Amino acid sequence: MKQVELDKLDQRILAVLQQDGRISNQQLAEQIGLSPAACWRRVRTLEETGVITGYSAQLAPERIGQGLCVLVNLSLQRHTIDSTAEIEQQVSSYPEVLQCFAVTGNADFVLRVIVPDMASYDRFLNEKIFTLQGIAQVNSNFSLREIKNTQTIPVGSVE
Template identity: 60%
Template sequence: MTEKLDRYDRHILAILQDDGRISNQQLADQVGLSSAACWRRVKVLDEKGILKKHTALVSPEALGYDLCVLVMVTLIRHQQDDAIEFQQAVQGYPEVLQCFAVTGDADYVLRVIVQNMAAYDSFLNEKIFNLPGVSQVRSNFALREIKNETAIPIDL
């Protein structure tokens, strides 16, 4: 979905990605619009799904999630039912922060956060290994975070 965005919309998006708690008046001042015009533009960006979600980013470590794992999952065969069931299941697992269908050696890559190795072992044995069609699971453990951005690059 490529949406034509003018310079005001792009500027609004750039500012909101940096500070989602900014007031509408402050946003309007920074973009150079009236408060009402700015509010209408943000509302349209919301309605079109360009602004996907208003949220706060929380430190996983502050809540005891000390282990980040990149999990590569391969299904036994590429049957649509197994793929659909897998995708639906991982959407319900709070430990899974991201899931991508990928090309290459695996069918899916998951970004999983858990408290420790025992919690990861439970996650695998109670959830992933119980899904039909799962053939292989390979885990890569993050040693440290180098970069973790949420902002989409925007040309102003």
């Protein structure tokens, strides 16, 4: 996918929206130093070009009974396009999997899984992960505490 060129105003818009996606266009325009119409056009262009992919609420997992975070390393028996695609499709369909990365190193995939407790994670492994065809090894790393968790992407040298 082609990289989009961002000027300083676009970078400032993105920085503000990453901190407060619910800010009004009027407030955003005032912070950036643009007219509301010009600000709206820029935000719309950032959305249409795929720079902004959506807006969402950030939740505290432990406050809604989803307090166990597990980083799961999956290693495959074989590396074929079909088997890898099937695993990617299956894993992507599991609501417990918040993130899935194809990686290099000691594993082929790293999953970030959120579940209520250890019994739920045991069920997730037995009913979902262990039923996948082609998995050679599963290693689980349990999060003791969260140090940093952000979706904010640095966008140039924003003042």
